[in-house]
Amino acid sequence: MNQEFEEILKMLQETHREPIAEAHYAAVRSRVLAQIAAERPSWWRWTWAYGLAALTLAILLFPKVGRTPWSARGPLAPLAAPQISLSASAEGPAAEPAADQGVRPTTAARRKRRPHIAAPAAYQVIGPPIPQPLLVKLVTNDPNVVIYWISGE
Amino acid sequence: MALLAALAAMDGPDERRDAITAAQAGDLAAFDLLMRQHQRLVLATALRLTGNMEDARDISQEVFLRLYKNLGKVKAADALPAWLYRVTVNACHDLRRRKPESAEGNAADLVAGDIDAHTALTQAERRRVLEMSLRILPEKERAALVLRDLEGLSTEEVARVLGSSEATVRSQISKARAKIHDFVERYFSPRKRRL
Numbered sequence: 590m591n592q593e594f595e596e597i598l599k600m601l602q603e604t605h606r607e608p609i610a611e612a613h614y615a616a617v618r619s620r621v622l623a624q625i626a627a628e629r630p631s632w633w634r635w636t637w638a639y640g641l642a643a644l645t646l647a648i649l650l651f652p653k654v655g656r657t658p659w660s661a662r663g664p665l666a667p668l669a670a671p672q673i674s675l676s677a678s679a680e681g682p683a684a685e686p687a688a689d690q691g692v693r694p695t696t697a698a699r700r701k702r703r704p705h706i707a708a709p710a711a712y713q714v715i716g717p718p719i720p721q722p723l724l725v726k727l728v729t730n731d732p733n734v735v736i737y738w739i740s741g742e
Numbered sequence: 743m744a745l746l747a748a749l750a751a752m753d754g755p756d757e758r759r760d761a762i763t764a765a766q767a768g769d770l771a772a773f774d775l776l777m778r779q780h781q782r783l784v785l786a787t788a789l790r791l792t793g794n795m796e797d798a799r800d801i802s803q804e805v806f807l808r809l810y811k812n813l814g815k816v817k818a819a820d821a822l823p824a825w826l827y828r829v830t831v832n833a834c835h836d837l838r839r840r841k842p843e844s845a846e847g848n849a850a851d852l853v854a855g856d857i858d859a860h861t862a863l864t865q866a867e868r869r870r871v872l873e874m875s876l877r878i879l880p881e882k883e884r885a886a887l888v889l890r891d892l893e894g895l896s897t898e899e900v901a902r903v904l905g906s907s908e909a910t911v912r913s914q915i916s917k918a919r920a921k922i923h924d925f926v927e928r929y930f931s932p933r934k935r936r937l
Protein backbone atom coordinates (compact mmCIF):
# COMPACT_ATOMS: atom_id res chain seq x y z
CA MET A 590 0.00 0.00 0.00
CA ASN A 591 2.85 2.34 0.79
CA GLN A 592 4.28 2.10 -2.69
CA GLU A 593 0.88 2.61 -4.27
CA PHE A 594 0.23 5.59 -2.08
CA GLU A 595 3.61 7.06 -2.98
CA GLU A 596 2.47 7.10 -6.60
CA ILE A 597 -0.83 8.71 -5.67
CA LEU A 598 0.95 11.22 -3.49
CA LYS A 599 3.33 12.06 -6.30
CA MET A 600 0.41 12.74 -8.64
CA LEU A 601 -1.27 14.83 -5.96
CA GLN A 602 1.86 16.87 -5.48
CA GLU A 603 2.24 17.38 -9.23
CA THR A 604 -1.33 18.58 -9.40
CA HIS A 605 -0.76 20.87 -6.45
CA ARG A 606 2.38 22.32 -8.02
CA GLU A 607 0.63 23.26 -11.24
CA PRO A 608 0.85 27.03 -11.56
CA ILE A 609 -2.23 29.05 -10.81
CA ALA A 610 -3.13 31.64 -13.42
CA GLU A 611 -1.81 35.09 -12.60
CA ALA A 612 -5.30 36.49 -13.21
CA HIS A 613 -6.52 34.79 -10.01
CA TYR A 614 -3.74 36.38 -7.97
CA ALA A 615 -4.35 39.77 -9.57
CA ALA A 616 -8.07 39.54 -8.87
CA VAL A 617 -7.45 38.78 -5.20
CA ARG A 618 -4.93 41.59 -4.80
CA SER A 619 -7.11 44.17 -6.52
CA ARG A 620 -10.13 43.21 -4.41
CA VAL A 621 -8.10 43.45 -1.22
CA LEU A 622 -6.58 46.82 -2.11
CA ALA A 623 -9.96 48.19 -3.17
CA GLN A 624 -11.53 47.15 0.11
CA ILE A 625 -8.68 48.64 2.11
CA ALA A 626 -8.97 51.90 0.21
CA ALA A 627 -12.71 52.00 0.80
CA GLU A 628 -12.32 51.42 4.53
CA ARG A 629 -9.50 53.92 5.01
CA PRO A 630 -10.55 57.15 6.76
CA SER A 631 -10.48 60.03 4.30
CA TRP A 632 -8.85 62.72 6.42
CA TRP A 633 -9.30 65.41 3.79
CA ARG A 634 -13.06 65.20 4.05
CA TRP A 635 -12.82 66.41 7.64
CA THR A 636 -10.48 69.32 7.06
CA TRP A 637 -13.20 71.84 7.74
CA ALA A 638 -14.03 70.10 11.00
CA TYR A 639 -10.39 70.14 12.06
CA GLY A 640 -10.21 73.86 11.24
CA LEU A 641 -13.34 74.58 13.25
CA ALA A 642 -12.02 72.57 16.18
CA ALA A 643 -8.71 74.44 16.09
CA LEU A 644 -10.52 77.77 15.99
CA THR A 645 -12.74 76.84 18.92
CA LEU A 646 -9.74 75.66 20.86
CA ALA A 647 -7.92 78.88 20.14
CA ILE A 648 -10.88 80.95 21.36
CA LEU A 649 -11.15 78.86 24.52
CA LEU A 650 -7.43 79.07 25.27
CA PHE A 651 -7.17 82.78 24.59
CA PRO A 652 -10.43 84.29 25.84
CA LYS A 653 -9.15 87.86 25.44
CA VAL A 654 -9.07 87.35 21.75
CA GLY A 655 -12.42 88.51 20.64
CA ARG A 656 -14.71 91.38 20.94
CA THR A 657 -14.59 93.44 24.13
CA PRO A 658 -17.96 93.24 25.80
CA TRP A 659 -19.91 96.47 26.16
CA SER A 660 -19.87 96.20 29.90
CA ALA A 661 -16.09 96.26 29.92
CA ARG A 662 -15.78 99.36 27.85
CA GLY A 663 -15.06 102.73 29.40
CA PRO A 664 -17.03 105.86 28.61
CA LEU A 665 -15.88 107.90 25.70
CA ALA A 666 -14.34 111.27 26.27
CA PRO A 667 -16.88 114.03 25.89
CA LEU A 668 -16.80 116.08 22.77
CA ALA A 669 -15.13 119.40 23.15
CA ALA A 670 -14.97 122.26 20.79
CA PRO A 671 -11.48 122.49 19.35
CA GLN A 672 -9.58 125.67 19.23
CA ILE A 673 -9.01 126.23 15.59
CA SER A 674 -7.31 129.24 14.28
CA LEU A 675 -8.85 130.51 11.09
CA SER A 676 -5.53 131.60 9.75
CA ALA A 677 -4.22 128.06 9.94
CA SER A 678 -7.13 126.72 7.97
CA ALA A 679 -6.54 129.25 5.29
CA GLU A 680 -2.86 128.53 4.97
CA GLY A 681 -3.09 124.81 5.52
CA PRO A 682 -2.14 122.65 8.44
CA ALA A 683 0.67 123.55 10.77
CA ALA A 684 3.92 122.62 9.15
CA GLU A 685 5.15 120.29 11.82
CA PRO A 686 7.70 117.70 10.82
CA ALA A 687 6.10 114.36 10.10
CA ALA A 688 8.49 112.67 12.49
CA ASP A 689 7.06 114.71 15.35
CA GLN A 690 3.61 113.43 14.57
CA GLY A 691 4.66 109.86 14.94
CA VAL A 692 4.40 109.22 11.25
CA ARG A 693 7.25 108.24 9.04
CA PRO A 694 7.94 110.98 6.55
CA THR A 695 7.12 110.06 3.02
CA THR A 696 7.63 111.73 -0.28
CA ALA A 697 3.96 112.54 -0.32
CA ALA A 698 4.45 114.57 2.80
CA ARG A 699 6.91 116.80 1.03
CA ARG A 700 4.58 117.55 -1.80
CA LYS A 701 2.81 120.80 -2.02
CA ARG A 702 -0.27 120.46 0.06
CA ARG A 703 -3.61 121.66 -0.93
CA PRO A 704 -5.36 124.03 1.36
CA HIS A 705 -6.82 122.15 4.25
CA ILE A 706 -10.32 122.76 5.36
CA ALA A 707 -10.91 121.83 8.92
CA ALA A 708 -13.71 119.43 9.70
CA PRO A 709 -16.68 120.80 11.60
CA ALA A 710 -16.16 120.73 15.30
CA ALA A 711 -19.13 118.50 15.92
CA TYR A 712 -17.49 115.59 14.10
CA GLN A 713 -14.14 115.78 15.79
CA VAL A 714 -13.39 113.31 18.52
CA ILE A 715 -11.00 113.98 21.31
CA GLY A 716 -9.18 111.08 22.83
CA PRO A 717 -7.76 107.81 21.64
CA PRO A 718 -9.32 106.27 18.55
CA ILE A 719 -11.98 103.71 19.21
CA PRO A 720 -10.71 100.27 18.22
CA GLN A 721 -12.68 98.85 15.35
CA PRO A 722 -13.61 95.18 15.78
CA LEU A 723 -12.23 92.80 13.18
CA LEU A 724 -14.87 90.61 11.58
CA VAL A 725 -13.75 87.42 9.86
CA LYS A 726 -16.29 85.41 7.97
CA LEU A 727 -15.40 81.72 7.44
CA VAL A 728 -17.41 79.90 4.82
CA THR A 729 -17.49 76.11 5.26
CA ASN A 730 -18.42 73.31 2.87
CA ASP A 731 -21.79 73.16 4.50
CA PRO A 732 -23.83 76.12 3.21
CA ASN A 733 -25.83 76.15 6.46
CA VAL A 734 -22.71 76.71 8.56
CA VAL A 735 -21.00 80.11 8.43
CA ILE A 736 -18.50 81.00 11.11
CA TYR A 737 -18.04 84.62 12.21
CA TRP A 738 -14.93 85.49 14.13
CA ILE A 739 -15.10 88.92 15.77
CA SER A 740 -11.90 90.16 17.29
CA GLY A 741 -10.57 93.38 18.81
CA GLU A 742 -7.23 94.87 17.90
CA MET B 743 10.58 24.58 10.80
CA ALA B 744 12.75 24.12 7.76
CA LEU B 745 10.09 24.83 5.17
CA LEU B 746 8.61 27.80 6.93
CA ALA B 747 12.09 29.23 7.33
CA ALA B 748 12.71 28.68 3.64
CA LEU B 749 9.43 30.37 2.77
CA ALA B 750 10.30 33.28 4.99
CA ALA B 751 13.59 33.67 3.18
CA MET B 752 12.08 33.54 -0.33
CA ASP B 753 12.74 37.18 -1.13
CA GLY B 754 15.37 37.67 1.51
CA PRO B 755 14.67 38.44 5.14
CA ASP B 756 15.56 42.09 4.72
CA GLU B 757 13.11 42.59 1.86
CA ARG B 758 10.36 40.88 3.81
CA ARG B 759 11.06 42.85 6.94
CA ASP B 760 11.17 46.10 4.97
CA ALA B 761 7.90 45.28 3.24
CA ILE B 762 6.24 44.52 6.57
CA THR B 763 7.60 47.69 8.18
CA ALA B 764 6.47 49.86 5.27
CA ALA B 765 3.07 48.18 5.17
CA GLN B 766 2.69 48.75 8.91
CA ALA B 767 3.31 52.44 8.23
CA GLY B 768 0.38 52.44 5.81
CA ASP B 769 2.24 52.01 2.53
CA LEU B 770 -0.22 50.20 0.24
CA ALA B 771 2.46 49.47 -2.36
CA ALA B 772 4.45 47.65 0.31
CA PHE B 773 1.36 45.71 1.32
CA ASP B 774 0.81 44.78 -2.32
CA LEU B 775 4.37 43.46 -2.40
CA LEU B 776 3.69 41.49 0.77
CA MET B 777 0.64 39.93 -0.88
CA ARG B 778 2.67 38.99 -3.95
CA GLN B 779 5.23 37.29 -1.73
CA HIS B 780 2.60 35.11 -0.08
CA GLN B 781 -0.20 34.84 -2.64
CA ARG B 782 0.68 31.34 -3.79
CA LEU B 783 0.88 30.04 -0.25
CA VAL B 784 -2.59 31.35 0.59
CA LEU B 785 -4.41 30.72 -2.68
CA ALA B 786 -3.05 27.22 -3.34
CA THR B 787 -3.74 26.10 0.23
CA ALA B 788 -7.23 27.55 0.12
CA LEU B 789 -7.84 25.89 -3.24
CA ARG B 790 -6.93 22.46 -1.88
CA LEU B 791 -8.98 22.96 1.26
CA THR B 792 -12.12 24.34 -0.40
CA GLY B 793 -11.94 22.46 -3.68
CA ASN B 794 -12.93 25.33 -5.95
CA MET B 795 -11.28 28.49 -7.16
CA GLU B 796 -14.15 30.84 -6.42
CA ASP B 797 -14.16 29.99 -2.73
CA ALA B 798 -10.36 29.98 -2.69
CA ARG B 799 -10.29 33.53 -3.99
CA ASP B 800 -12.80 34.64 -1.37
CA ILE B 801 -10.73 32.96 1.30
CA SER B 802 -7.54 34.59 0.05
CA GLN B 803 -9.18 37.99 0.08
CA GLU B 804 -10.33 37.46 3.64
CA VAL B 805 -6.92 36.25 4.76
CA PHE B 806 -5.09 39.25 3.31
CA LEU B 807 -7.62 41.65 4.80
CA ARG B 808 -7.06 40.02 8.18
CA LEU B 809 -3.34 40.38 7.60
CA TYR B 810 -3.75 44.09 6.89
CA LYS B 811 -5.78 44.60 10.06
CA ASN B 812 -3.26 42.63 12.14
CA LEU B 813 -0.05 44.00 10.63
CA GLY B 814 0.81 45.62 13.91
CA LYS B 815 0.92 42.23 15.59
CA VAL B 816 3.44 40.80 13.11
CA LYS B 817 6.68 40.99 15.03
CA ALA B 818 8.93 38.87 12.84
CA ALA B 819 8.83 38.15 9.11
CA ASP B 820 9.73 34.52 9.84
CA ALA B 821 6.47 33.99 11.69
CA LEU B 822 4.28 35.26 8.86
CA PRO B 823 3.93 32.06 6.75
CA ALA B 824 2.80 30.03 9.75
CA TRP B 825 0.35 32.77 10.67
CA LEU B 826 -1.00 32.83 7.11
CA TYR B 827 -1.44 29.04 7.07
CA ARG B 828 -3.33 29.19 10.35
CA VAL B 829 -5.61 32.02 9.21
CA THR B 830 -6.24 30.30 5.88
CA VAL B 831 -7.25 27.05 7.58
CA ASN B 832 -9.51 28.95 9.98
CA ALA B 833 -11.08 30.94 7.15
CA CYS B 834 -11.81 27.72 5.27
CA HIS B 835 -13.37 26.31 8.44
CA ASP B 836 -15.57 29.42 8.76
CA LEU B 837 -16.61 29.15 5.12
CA ARG B 838 -17.52 25.51 5.57
CA ARG B 839 -19.76 26.45 8.47
CA ARG B 840 -21.40 29.25 6.49
CA LYS B 841 -21.76 27.36 3.21
CA PRO B 842 -21.54 23.64 3.93
CA GLU B 843 -22.69 22.71 0.44
CA SER B 844 -19.86 24.58 -1.24
CA ALA B 845 -17.14 22.61 0.49
CA GLU B 846 -18.78 19.21 0.27
CA GLY B 847 -17.51 17.05 -2.47
CA ASN B 848 -19.64 15.12 -4.85
CA ALA B 849 -17.36 12.14 -4.70
CA ALA B 850 -20.11 9.54 -4.66
CA ASP B 851 -21.33 10.72 -8.04
CA LEU B 852 -17.85 10.54 -9.40
CA VAL B 853 -17.27 6.98 -8.28
CA ALA B 854 -20.68 5.84 -9.45
CA GLY B 855 -20.30 7.62 -12.76
CA ASP B 856 -19.94 5.83 -16.02
CA ILE B 857 -16.25 5.20 -16.63
CA ASP B 858 -15.39 4.86 -20.26
CA ALA B 859 -12.69 2.21 -20.53
CA HIS B 860 -11.72 3.34 -24.00
CA THR B 861 -11.10 6.90 -22.98
CA ALA B 862 -7.56 7.66 -22.14
CA LEU B 863 -6.84 8.90 -18.66
CA THR B 864 -6.29 12.52 -19.41
CA GLN B 865 -4.45 14.91 -17.21
CA ALA B 866 -7.64 16.79 -16.46
CA GLU B 867 -9.42 13.62 -15.45
CA ARG B 868 -6.60 12.58 -13.19
CA ARG B 869 -6.59 16.00 -11.58
CA ARG B 870 -10.33 15.77 -11.05
CA VAL B 871 -10.00 12.42 -9.32
CA LEU B 872 -7.25 13.64 -7.06
CA GLU B 873 -9.16 16.76 -6.13
CA MET B 874 -12.21 14.65 -5.37
CA SER B 875 -10.12 12.38 -3.22
CA LEU B 876 -9.26 15.38 -1.05
CA ARG B 877 -12.88 16.43 -0.83
CA ILE B 878 -14.03 13.15 0.66
CA LEU B 879 -11.81 13.75 3.67
CA PRO B 880 -13.07 15.27 6.90
CA GLU B 881 -11.98 18.85 7.35
CA LYS B 882 -9.20 18.32 9.87
CA GLU B 883 -7.73 15.31 8.09
CA ARG B 884 -7.73 17.23 4.84
CA ALA B 885 -6.01 20.22 6.40
CA ALA B 886 -3.36 18.00 7.98
CA LEU B 887 -2.70 16.16 4.73
CA VAL B 888 -2.59 19.31 2.60
CA LEU B 889 -0.16 21.02 4.93
CA ARG B 890 2.02 17.95 5.48
CA ASP B 891 2.05 16.19 2.11
CA LEU B 892 1.31 18.99 -0.35
CA GLU B 893 2.72 22.10 1.28
CA GLY B 894 5.60 20.13 2.78
CA LEU B 895 5.42 21.32 6.37
CA SER B 896 6.85 19.14 9.09
CA THR B 897 4.55 17.36 11.52
CA GLU B 898 5.57 19.81 14.22
CA GLU B 899 4.73 22.79 12.02
CA VAL B 900 1.37 21.29 11.03
CA ALA B 901 0.57 20.69 14.69
CA ARG B 902 1.38 24.29 15.50
CA VAL B 903 -0.71 25.63 12.62
CA LEU B 904 -3.71 23.45 13.47
CA GLY B 905 -3.36 23.88 17.21
CA SER B 906 -3.14 20.12 17.77
CA SER B 907 -0.60 17.74 19.20
CA GLU B 908 1.88 16.02 16.92
CA ALA B 909 0.35 12.64 17.75
CA THR B 910 -3.07 13.86 16.65
CA VAL B 911 -1.63 15.19 13.41
CA ARG B 912 0.14 11.90 12.70
CA SER B 913 -3.10 10.04 13.26
CA GLN B 914 -5.05 12.41 11.02
CA ILE B 915 -2.51 12.15 8.23
CA SER B 916 -2.45 8.39 8.45
CA LYS B 917 -6.25 8.15 8.20
CA ALA B 918 -6.34 10.67 5.37
CA ARG B 919 -3.74 8.76 3.36
CA ALA B 920 -5.64 5.51 3.77
CA LYS B 921 -8.91 7.11 2.65
CA ILE B 922 -7.32 8.69 -0.40
CA HIS B 923 -5.69 5.40 -1.30
CA ASP B 924 -9.02 3.57 -1.07
CA PHE B 925 -10.81 6.23 -3.08
CA VAL B 926 -8.28 6.25 -5.89
CA GLU B 927 -8.14 2.45 -5.92
CA ARG B 928 -11.92 2.28 -6.23
CA TYR B 929 -11.85 4.69 -9.09
CA PHE B 930 -9.01 3.16 -11.04
CA SER B 931 -9.53 -0.54 -10.38
CA PRO B 932 -12.39 -1.08 -12.89
CA ARG B 933 -10.29 0.64 -15.53
CA LYS B 934 -7.28 -1.50 -14.68
CA ARG B 935 -9.39 -4.63 -14.91
CA ARG B 936 -10.78 -3.65 -18.32
CA LEU B 937 -7.38 -2.65 -19.64
